Amino acid sequence: MTSPLLRFLAKRLLHTAVVLLGVLVVVFALLQLVPGDPVRVALGTRFTQESYDALREASGLDRPLLVQFFAYIGNALTGNLGVSFRSGEPVTLILLDRLPATVSLALAGIAIALLIAFPLGTWAALRRGSAADGGIRAVSQFGVSVPDFWLGLLLIIVFSTMLGLLPPSGYVPFTEDPWGWLQRVILPGLAVGVVSGSIMTRYVRSAVLDVVGSNYVRTARSKGLPRRTVVGRHVLRNALVPILTVAGVQAATMLGGLIVIEVVFAWPGLGRLVFDAVAARDYPVVQGTVLLIALMFLLINLLVDILYAVVDPRIRVS
Amino acid sequence: MARGARIVGLAAAAGLALSACSVGEGVDLAGAGELDTDDYLRVAIAGEPDQLDPHNTSAYFSFQILENVYDTLVEPDENLEMQPALAESWEVSEDQLSWTFRLREDVVFHDGSPFTAEDVVYSYDRIIDEQLANAYRLSAVEDVVAVDEHTVRIDVSQPTPALLAAIGGYKGMAIVEQQNVESGDVQLDPVGTGPFEVAGNTAGTAVTLRANDDYWGEGPHVPGVVYRFISEGSTALADLTAGEVHWTDSIPPQRVNSLRQNPDVEVAGVPSTDYWYVTMNQARPPFDSPEARLAVARAIDREAIAQVTWYGNATINQTAVPETSVWYHEYAPFEQDPERARQLAESSGLAGETIDLMVTNEYPETVTAAQVIAANLSDIGVSTNIRTLDFATWLDEQAQGNFDMLLLGWLGNVDVNDYYYNQHHSEGSNNAQGYSNPEVDRLLEAGRTETDPDARKELYDRAAEQIVDDASYVYLYNPDVVQAWAPELQGYEARPDRAIRFKDVRLEEDTE
Numbered sequence: 001m002t003s004p005l006l007r008f009l010a011k012r013l014l015h016t017a018v019v020l021l022g023v024l025v026v027v028f029a030l031l032q033l034v035p036g037d038p039v040r041v042a043l044g045t046r047f048t049q050e051s052y053d054a055l056r057e058a059s060g061l062d063r064p065l066l067v068q069f070f071a072y073i074g075n076a077l078t079g080n081l082g083v084s085f086r087s088g089e090p091v092t093l094i095l096l097d098r099l100p101a102t103v104s105l106a107l108a109g110i111a112i113a114l115l116i117a118f119p120l121g122t123w124a125a126l127r128r129g130s131a132a133d134g135g136i137r138a139v140s141q142f143g144v145s146v147p148d149f150w151l152g153l154l155l156i157i158v159f160s161t162m163l164g165l166l167p168p169s170g171y172v173p174f175t176e177d178p179w180g181w182l183q184r185v186i187l188p189g190l191a192v193g194v195v196s197g198s199i200m201t202r203y204v205r206s207a208v209l210d211v212v213g214s215n216y217v218r219t220a221r222s223k224g225l226p227r228r229t230v231v232g233r234h235v236l237r238n239a240l241v242p243i244l245t246v247a248g249v250q251a252a253t254m255l256g257g258l259i260v261i262e263v264v265f266a267w268p269g270l271g272r273l274v275f276d277a278v279a280a281r282d283y284p285v286v287q288g289t290v291l292l293i294a295l296m297f298l299l300i301n302l303l304v305d306i307l308y309a310v311v312d313p314r315i316r317v318s
Numbered sequence: 319m320a321r322g323a324r325i326v327g328l329a330a331a332a333g334l335a336l337s338a339c340s341v342g343e344g345v346d347l348a349g350a351g352e353l354d355t356d357d358y359l360r361v362a363i364a365g366e367p368d369q370l371d372p373h374n375t376s377a378y379f380s381f382q383i384l385e386n387v388y389d390t391l392v393e394p395d396e397n398l399e400m401q402p403a404l405a406e407s408w409e410v411s412e413d414q415l416s417w418t419f420r421l422r423e424d425v426v427f428h429d430g431s432p433f434t435a436e437d438v439v440y441s442y443d444r445i446i447d448e449q450l451a452n453a454y455r456l457s458a459v460e461d462v463v464a465v466d467e468h469t470v471r472i473d474v475s476q477p478t479p480a481l482l483a484a485i486g487g488y489k490g491m492a493i494v495e496q497q498n499v500e501s502g503d504v505q506l507d508p509v510g511t512g513p514f515e516v517a518g519n520t521a522g523t524a525v526t527l528r529a530n531d532d533y534w535g536e537g538p539h540v541p542g543v544v545y546r547f548i549s550e551g552s553t554a555l556a557d558l559t560a561g562e563v564h565w566t567d568s569i570p571p572q573r574v575n576s577l578r579q580n581p582d583v584e585v586a587g588v589p590s591t592d593y594w595y596v597t598m599n600q601a602r603p604p605f606d607s608p609e610a611r612l613a614v615a616r617a618i619d620r621e622a623i624a625q626v627t628w629y630g631n632a633t634i635n636q637t638a639v640p641e642t643s644v645w646y647h648e649y650a651p652f653e654q655d656p657e658r659a660r661q662l663a664e665s666s667g668l669a670g671e672t673i674d675l676m677v678t679n680e681y682p683e684t685v686t687a688a689q690v691i692a693a694n695l696s697d698i699g700v701s702t703n704i705r706t707l708d709f710a711t712w713l714d715e716q717a718q719g720n721f722d723m724l725l726l727g728w729l730g731n732v733d734v735n736d737y738y739y740n741q742h743h744s745e746g747s748n749n750a751q752g753y754s755n756p757e758v759d760r761l762l763e764a765g766r767t768e769t770d771p772d773a774r775k776e777l778y779d780r781a782a783e784q785i786v787d788d789a790s791y792v793y794l795y796n797p798d799v800v801q802a803w804a805p806e807l808q809g810y811e812a813r814p815d816r817a818i819r820f821k822d823v824r825l826e827e828d829t830e
Contacts, residue, residue: 054449
């Protein structure tokens, strides 16, 4: 039962695994090139040579590089990403702790971005050249240029300090308190969603414009189909493929790149984790986080590819 | 196992398991969500602890929490003089080589097990045998012996007047419980004897403490404390003014002065035991010449540096020890004198050189201060190349001596020996600038073993003057302890050593 879709999936999965292995090798190699001694950072400024040697041995950093490397790859393949130099906790558990916060923020961000980009981008495209189009383009230009951390601080000042509507920071797991989660995700979600949505608005606009100008839409229109049907069934559906690509890239970027927003809103996600870990030269945590982010990036790409195949069956075959 | 407990916790949070049972008595590792923390004191600290094992962490964020979880044998009062804590009293033998501590008998650990002399022996032996980060503090200790259940004796190789400060000045010397350490739980779920016990630990978000009902001392008067990690100062202040937290020390320096104007916020301002300094690499010309170093000492404008870094919330000091300490010695020979500095720069060959000044973005004040110093130096004909590194790289470069000049602070000392020995003794472990003066070595060695306090102070005063005259370090200032809290938080006092103690505080009901 080898349907084209299954064969397509198998090929993409294999591809994903190979890329992950590559990421593993590259990250390990790159960390060796970064100056800065993890043992010295962990000990602070006051310590004896004996303490230094003891911690170095305990962290396994005294072993030859190749031994460290093969041990790491071997363990990683079985899901053991080592233990943090700083806290001694298993990296896998640390990542599992942080993942929900990042995923929920990214989901909120991408949802807000889509809510902004779809209507505005379509609207602007369908009224190309009008005042509305100009306005939307100007606003999205502004949104693209605004740094997300600045927007974040502004949102805190307005909605928390001045209006007292929402808490300025913090995170509650959705599973524990959905209402508390929602209250706390709105502001950081807006901060990333507005920026991301502004970028996507422009893509939606040009994707819709491309389709509007194509022959089949002209045909559909000339058949006298209602405007709503033309836009909904023909224009948007076909514009979806390039938009999905951008949305996928944006979502993946959010999963790995929310460092500043996570710092501003005290959000316990992967961005802040990797930020701290790099500063402390906590190699196992850095490697594990990069690996996880790469994995999610690849999975999102996979998901986007599958969605393509669903939206546009021609892609499955080629 | 902490690991097992954590997995259980995660599962519980996901609603997959019904209870996180049998993990230490009542300890909830699933997160603060299951505790009723409405009445708890809520505080925002500027970063996340790396771990909670007091012997293994060197992070201030960890000690902000551990201060309230652990006890030491003795502890510093607000004047940084040592007072009884787990030890009720102590005596030193005639030859000064043996310290005997009488321990309190009514102390239990958070898990209910009694505190005895064996716990003290275990804790100190652990630090020494495993060469943990604090081993240097016990370098003079030969043996730790449990004389009986409530008496412990510490034998030292030479008279050690700073022993009390070494074992009590810092929670890194806390008394831990053997079983808690050996199970590995100590990293996330430490068991101490302090006024609060760890009740929840949510990675990246918060650590929750619950009042210890069996605490041997006065207090605590709040049912618990929630520590949240908010590194962005503007966010922490928004949380403070919104009533989300009661206390914070995550405060951007430029906001301090306006915060003092706010009637709804209390702001602390005492000079801290931290000091900031500039030092020059004496292994390289031109700073191998004392004249070149003195040119720098006379060129810099300390007031301006304090102004740009702390907006004036710092006390200018030309020695290391702050005026709040009993070891303070007033000595300030340098005034900013560009004319004199230029002469010194010219005669020493410093003028016309380009100097590399190494700073780190881990401590942003070093980056801003460097700009003022560069301007001061350019006034005397020296150009400066400011090199901003991340801290890990900075430490490497310092250790390898790859710098002309650097700028950093030294945080939190109690005994005067800690202010000078490692930094200025020729064999000192932190003498990266390569300073060596036989007279200073002699004074610092004598200070370590002199047991008469007045004679001891005299030795250090002389050493300090010589260090300043030789410009081994060019001292700048002691920054203020800046902490802010809501008016309903009563009984809190900011301390010069930045120990954050909540055992005496109360939360007043809102009087609308």
